[in-house]
Each structure stands twice: as C-alpha cells, then as structure tokens.
Amino acid sequence: MTWTSIFIAGILTYFTRMSMVTLIRKEMISDNLRKILNYVPSVVFPSIIFPGVLLDDFGAFVNISDPKIFGAITALVIGFFTRNVILTIVSGLTSYWIVIFVF
Amino acid sequence: MRSKYEIFKIGIKDVAPHLLSVFPFGIIFGAIGIELGFSPLFTYATSLIIFGGASQIVFLQLLSGGASSLIAITSVGVINSRHFLYGAVLSEYLQKLSLIKKLFISYFIVDQGFAVSNQYFKKYPTEKFNHYHLIGSGIILWFIWQVSTIMGIYLGSIVPEELGLKFAIPLTFIAIIVNELRKFDHVLVMLISGLAATFFYNAPFKTYIIISPLIGLFAAMIINKLKK
Numbered sequence: 585m586t587w588t589s590i591f592i593a594g595i596l597t598y599f600t601r602m603s604m605v606t607l608i609r610k611e612m613i614s615d616n617l618r619k620i621l622n623y624v625p626s627v628v629f630p631s632i633i634f635p636g637v638l639l640d641d642f643g644a645f646v647n648i649s650d651p652k653i654f655g656a657i658t659a660l661v662i663g664f665f666t667r668n669v670i671l672t673i674v675s676g677l678t679s680y681w682i683v684i685f686v687f
Numbered sequence: 688m689r690s691k692y693e694i695f696k697i698g699i700k701d702v703a704p705h706l707l708s709v710f711p712f713g714i715i716f717g718a719i720g721i722e723l724g725f726s727p728l729f730t731y732a733t734s735l736i737i738f739g740g741a742s743q744i745v746f747l748q749l750l751s752g753g754a755s756s757l758i759a760i761t762s763v764g765v766i767n768s769r770h771f772l773y774g775a776v777l778s779e780y781l782q783k784l785s786l787i788k789k790l791f792i793s794y795f796i797v798d799q800g801f802a803v804s805n806q807y808f809k810k811y812p813t814e815k816f817n818h819y820h821l822i823g824s825g826i827i828l829w830f831i832w833q834v835s836t837i838m839g840i841y842l843g844s845i846v847p848e849e850l851g852l853k854f855a856i857p858l859t860f861i862a863i864i865v866n867e868l869r870k871f872d873h874v875l876v877m878l879i880s881g882l883a884a885t886f887f888y889n890a891p892f893k894t895y896i897i898i899s900p901l902i903g904l905f906a907a908m909i910i911n912k913l914k915k
Contacts, residue, residue: 586729589756593746593763594736600767602746602793604774610782618779620907624772625802626873627880629860631896632741632798634881635888636857643889652854659858663865669704672862673855680854 655680691816698804698823702866705799705862708855709740714846715853716744717839723751727840734836738829739797741856742766745893760891768897773801780808781818784866789824792818795825802863879906 613621637656640646644655659676664674689697720730725747733743742763767817769855773796781789804821811817838845846852865875880903887895 586750586756589750589760590729590732590736590843592756593733593742593760594738594772596760596764597737597739597742597767597770598794600764600770601774601796602790603788604771605781605793605796606786608775608782609779610779611773613775613779616851616885619911620904621772621776622877622909623873623904624776624900625805625863626867626876627768627900627907628772628803629798629864630877630881631859631884631899633857633901634885638885639888649790651851652857655854656861659861660832660865660868662911663862664868666811667865669859669862670707671709671859672865673704676858676861677852677855680851684849684851 651680651683654683688814689814691819693821694814694816694819697807698800698820698825699827701803701807701820702799702824702828704833705803705859706827706853708859709799710831711846711852711855712740713832714839715837716740716835717841718843718846719744719838719839720747720836721843723747725751730840731833731836734833737763737767738832739763739767740832758892765892766896767892768796769900770796772900773798773805774804777801777808777821780812781821781837784818788818792821792825795822797825797828799859799863800824800828806866827875831880872907872914875910876903876907879903 585592633656637652638645655676658679659672662668662675663672691891716734717730719734719884721727726909733746737743745766746763749762750756777796781792784792791828800821804824807815807820864877867877880899883902884895884899887898889895890898
C-alpha cells in the first residue's frame with residue numbers, strides 16, 4: 585500500500601513537471617502573460633523563504649531575536665551587495681551559528 | 688555558438704554553489720527517513736521516484752504519523768504544484784525540442800535548476816542548445832540529491848541537529864532572489880507572496896505553497912496594469 589503511494593506521488597510530481605513543458609505552445613503565451621511569468625521566481629521563492637525564517641517547525645511565529653532572522657537579514661544584505669551565491673549562503677549560516685553558539 | 692557540452696558544463700557550474708545547501712539537506716532527509724522508522728530502500732525510493740526535497744519529508748512524516756496514503760499523496764502533489772509555474776516559464780525555451788526530450792528534461796526540473804537555467808535562458812534566448820544548461824544543472828542536482836540521501840540513510844545523523852542545517856534551504860532561495868532586489872516591483876511582489884505564505888502557512892495540505900505564489904502573480908498583474 586505504501587509502496588503504491590510512493591509511485592502515485594512520484595507520477596503526480598512528474599506530471600507537475602512535464603505538463604506545462606509539453607502542453608504549452610508559444611502562440612498560447614501573450615506578451616502580457618510572458619511579463620507576468622517573469623515574476624515566477626519572485627513569487628515562488630519568497631513563499632518558501634518567509635515561513636522558513638519567520639515560523640518554527642510547528643507554524644508559530646519565532647521570536648524577533650531568533651537566530652534565523654539574524655541569519656536571513658545577513659544573507660540578504662551580503663547577497664544584495666555581492667550577488668554571490670556562496671557568500672550569501674555562508675554568511676547567512678555563519679551569522680546564524682554565531683547567534684546560536686556564541687550568545 | 689557554444690557547443691552542447693560547453694553549455695552542459697555551464698549549467699553544472701552555475702548551479703554548483705547551491706549544492707552547498709542541497710547536500711546537507713539530502714543527508715538530513717535520509718537520516719529523517721530512518722529515524723521515522725522507514726527502511727533504507729523505502730526512504731531512498733522517494734528520492735528516486737518523487738525527487739522533491741521538502742515534499743519527501745512531508746510524505747514520510749505524514750505516513751509515519753498515521754495519516755492515510757491519500758493525504759500524504761495529496762500533500763506531495765500540492766507542494767510540488769509550483770512546478771506548473773516553472774514549466775510554464777520554461778516551455779518557451781524548450782518548445783523546439785522533441786516530445787521525448789521534453790519528457791526526459793522534465794524529470795530534472797527542480798527549484799535551483801529552474802532558477803539558474805531560467806536566468807541563462809533569459810540571457811541567451813536564441814542559443815540552439817541552451818536546454819543543455821537545464822540538463823546540466825538538473826543532472827548534478829539529481830546526482831547530489833541521490834548520493835546525499837544514501838549518505839544520510841547509512842551515516843545517520845552525522846550532521847548534528849544543533850547546527851540547524853535545514854536553515855540552508857531558505858538561504859539558498861535568498862541567494863536566488865537577490866538578483867531581483869534592485870527592482871521595486873519585484874520587491875513588492877516578493878513581500879506580498881512571502882507574507883501571504885506566512886499567513887496561510889497552516890492552511891490544509893500545505894496549500895500555502897501554491898496559494899501565495901498565485902496571490903503574488905495576481906499582484907504582479909495589477910502592478911503591470913498600473914504601470915501602463
């Protein structure tokens with residue numbers, strides 16, 4: 585039963601990946617729609633980032649002094665100025681750890 | 688013009704920094720699977736068959752918590768429904784390919800690969816072999832995810848929980864969006880989707896993960912109307 589559910593979940597996930605790629609034709613996308621689709625990264629990733637930083641594992645708000653908030657702000661600032669992925673991730677993690685282990 | 692192999696390598700190179708967070712996340716996932724009481728084979732199978740980080744954790748957590756298969760499957764579908772949006776964006780660049788190639792590449796569409804390859808496509812929209820960028824970024828992400836899952840399964844919690852490495856996931860996405868932080872309309876849309884996600888986080892079946900991007904896109908539509 586559970587093995588069946590892995591396969592169904594897998595097929596379902598694969599469907600989310602292949603459906604648009606195979607079904608949409610260029611003519612179907614108007615200039616307006618293309619403009620809106622430009623925003624996809626800007627709407628999907630914050631939808632994962634915000635709860636990941638602001639909420640704990642149980643969906644409750646973290647404290648304003650939570651290390652995740654400090655880490656996220658550091659990563660945002662470093663990322664904004666350097667536009668370097670490694671520096672962004674490393675600076676975020678380091679500052680997060682500093683708050684956890686030093687303070 | 689760049690060759691297939693060159694573009695493939697650029698895809699790998701562009702996504703490589705993100706492996707910094709994908710790798711520990713895979714180890715954490717493998718360890719969680721075993722901790723929840725699933726067999727190594729079952730835990731690994733989710734990485735091969737579902738291949739979607741966060742959705743795999745939710746899937747195993749729900750099943751081990753006694754939820755019905757239907758609920759677990761639905762949640763995976765909802766969490767991964769964001770791929771519809773990725774597919775819609777990528778379709779334009781993959782349209783020239785044969786159906787077989789489209790079906791092959793689709794398996795490898797994941798967050799980080801989509802993000803870096805989409806940036807490459809926007810920069811070089813007319814390159815003949817630019818889909819090899821997506822193949823490169825996708826295959827390396829896939830490979831690292833498989834290896835790190837297996838490591839997590841067998842080495843268990845070599846990544847101490849106190850390190851809180853799950854936090855690497857929001858960080859890897861922050862590293863993606865910083866490119867758009869200089870555009871006011873994008874920042875506004877980010878805030879709207881992010882706050883919506885926080886607000887709807889407890890909605891059933893993790894639907895926040897698709898509701899909030901749609902709210903964001905709707906806001907983007909209004910902003911574009913107002914700009915005219």
